[in-house]
Amino acid sequence: MSAATKEARVRRKFIGSLGFHGFGVIASFFFLAPFFWAGLSSLRSGSESQTPPLPPWPTTGISFDSYATLDTFGSGIWQHTFNSLLVSLSTVVLTVIVSLLAGYGFSRYRFPFKNVFFILIIATLMIPFQSILTPLFIILAKLGLNNSLVGLILVYVTLQLPFSVFMMRNAFDAVPREIEEAARIDGARDIKLLVRVLLPLVMPGVATVAIFAFLNAWNEFLAALILLSDNDKYTLPVLMTAVRAGRLGAINWGAVQAGVMVMTIPCLVIFLLLQRYYMRGLMAGAVK
Amino acid sequence: MSMTIATPVAAAEKPRRRARKNRQLQGLLYIAPAVILVTIFFVIPVLFTVWMSFHNWPLLGQPSWIGLGNYTRMFSDTRFAAALSFTAYYTVIATIAIFALAFPLALFVQNERRGVSAYRTIFFMPVVVGLATASLLWVWLANVDSGLFSPILRMFGVTGRSANLLATFNNAFPTIIVMVVWKIVGFTMIILLTGLQSIPSDLIEAARIDGAGRWQRFRFLTLPLMRRTLALALILSVTGSVLAFDQFYIMTSGGPQNRMISVVYYIFNQSFVSFQLGYGSALSIVLLGILVALSVVQLWLLRVGDDK
Numbered sequence: 001m002s003a004a005t006k007e008a009r010v011r012r013k014f015i016g017s018l019g020f021h022g023f024g025v026i027a028s029f030f031f032l033a034p035f036f037w038a039g040l041s042s043l044r045s046g047s048e049s050q051t052p053p054l055p056p057w058p059t060t061g062i063s064f065d066s067y068a069t070l071d072t073f074g075s076g077i078w079q080h081t082f083n084s085l086l087v088s089l090s091t092v093v094l095t096v097i098v099s100l101l102a103g104y105g106f107s108r109y110r111f112p113f114k115n116v117f118f119i120l121i122i123a124t125l126m127i128p129f130q131s132i133l134t135p136l137f138i139i140l141a142k143l144g145l146n147n148s149l150v151g152l153i154l155v156y157v158t159l160q161l162p163f164s165v166f167m168m169r170n171a172f173d174a175v176p177r178e179i180e181e182a183a184r185i186d187g188a189r190d191i192k193l194l195v196r197v198l199l200p201l202v203m204p205g206v207a208t209v210a211i212f213a214f215l216n217a218w219n220e221f222l223a224a225l226i227l228l229s230d231n232d233k234y235t236l237p238v239l240m241t242a243v244r245a246g247r248l249g250a251i252n253w254g255a256v257q258a259g260v261m262v263m264t265i266p267c268l269v270i271f272l273l274l275q276r277y278y279m280r281g282l283m284a285g286a287v288k
Numbered sequence: 289m290s291m292t293i294a295t296p297v298a299a300a301e302k303p304r305r306r307a308r309k310n311r312q313l314q315g316l317l318y319i320a321p322a323v324i325l326v327t328i329f330f331v332i333p334v335l336f337t338v339w340m341s342f343h344n345w346p347l348l349g350q351p352s353w354i355g356l357g358n359y360t361r362m363f364s365d366t367r368f369a370a371a372l373s374f375t376a377y378y379t380v381i382a383t384i385a386i387f388a389l390a391f392p393l394a395l396f397v398q399n400e401r402r403g404v405s406a407y408r409t410i411f412f413m414p415v416v417v418g419l420a421t422a423s424l425l426w427v428w429l430a431n432v433d434s435g436l437f438s439p440i441l442r443m444f445g446v447t448g449r450s451a452n453l454l455a456t457f458n459n460a461f462p463t464i465i466v467m468v469v470w471k472i473v474g475f476t477m478i479i480l481l482t483g484l485q486s487i488p489s490d491l492i493e494a495a496r497i498d499g500a501g502r503w504q505r506f507r508f509l510t511l512p513l514m515r516r517t518l519a520l521a522l523i524l525s526v527t528g529s530v531l532a533f534d535q536f537y538i539m540t541s542g543g544p545q546n547r548m549i550s551v552v553y554y555i556f557n558q559s560f561v562s563f564q565l566g567y568g569s570a571l572s573i574v575l576l577g578i579l580v581a582l583s584v585v586q587l588w589l590l591r592v593g594d595d596k
Contacts, residue, residue, distance in 0.1 A: 020401060021403065024396070024403065024404075024407045028411070031413060031414060031470065032413070034426070037436060050434050052433075052434060052435065052436060052438070052439045054436070054439055097321075099322065101318045102319045102323075104318055105318025109312070114315070117323055120331070121322060124330045126579070126580060127330070127576060128575070130531050130555070131573070131579075132337055133572075134337065134569050134572060135332075137565075139328070139329075139336065157325060158326060161322055161325060190314070219420065220418070221534050222534065222556070226560055237418060240538075241538070244424060244427065244538060251431075253435075256427075259424065260425045260428070263421040267416045267417050271413065282478060
């Protein structure tokens, strides 16, 4: 009797688990399929890449034709990948430096209008940057920063600041003040204290800020489309509009697949490697 | 007599006050770069948008003051009205579609079973890819000659001949919705998951022992307790949809028959295609007003959540 009920329970558990993973695997397939389809299809040869991707994998041997075709657009794929990397990495470095300093200032110092400044920075979250692109375009022109990657970087850094300053202030708030007192007695001061003693302690916060800055700068499209006008300065998403538009009315879909892969892979690699820090940032945002 | 006492006290106070002044200055120096960037690239542009919106502002040549001219023009601008109503329609449909899928997925990944964290990661992967990238990927998948959907639909006998999914509004709109759901649903799922996890499990357990069924527990316990999270997820989804641009620009170029011009797309056209920068600014102010109103609704929803 008890053996029978035990067996029934085991069976029910097995069926439940089968249902759970059955749903999980099917859902996973739908989320992953577009990536795999594009990735495999991008390795098909030139003529094959224009046909429907059934099956998605190359049937006439792996070829990098699509990537070679992609390279013929704009100033070449290396130039545009370099532009995108330069913009994204500069955004990361500047965002980290500026938000590290500001987070430290807001956490540890008292000065007049402190709350006003803090609210000023955070309040920019309420205003979508899409609504200030028109004047931004003119202001950058006045500063001589129109059609320049430097201008674009400064805009991206500014867009990252509300989230990043908030994150860094919280990170510093979590560090006990005794550590600073002790370091100060040992003679570490100001920037030296910040870099040598405190930076290692707020490193998880820095990682979160850096990942969001990178992904947002790498993926941003509208501001880059508006602010860059020279072909050789285009970032990858802007270059891809030329690929999408095609030549003489014909779109090379192989080049589109290759471009999608070039833009996708860095995002997925960074996310999969540093997922913990990414999710932390998301939770912090959600709780706030 | 009093002088001789007062002097040493004042002398001791002065350096201390100076030290405090110094420390205040130092604090200001630390936040200065952030404040300067936000001022130049955010506060000034916002104020400048207001200023520009009162002008006829061509790309070249002198701007001229026209007062509220740009704002009154909006009322007779049927294309702007069309953009507003399309954006509202898209926002409602996209939000419903995202929530309809995000909630079951959140409940699914809430299980503490083996392998669940892998599912969370996989469902989230499209979120970290850019919307422009996702749009490009899907415009290929939906292409009539070289894409994937058209032959698959034909294979399953849904359509007789190859269907051009992006040629008509009635096909293109659902295609874009499916793309956006694929891209965004993982994000909403994780936000909802944080809400689900914040509910004490003994509360659910107590309700179960009291005889509350699965649906009753969800309806009368889980949902009310998740009110704050729901409000947040809702607002993030709504604001994101109101600001939609990339998918329409890349996937259909605003077509078919210019029926997919969102508000941001219309502002983009006015400012950077027609170069009517003044009118574009006035439209931006309206967009900003709409979003601030939505934020106020959000705060109100959150406050209501606190009262409960």
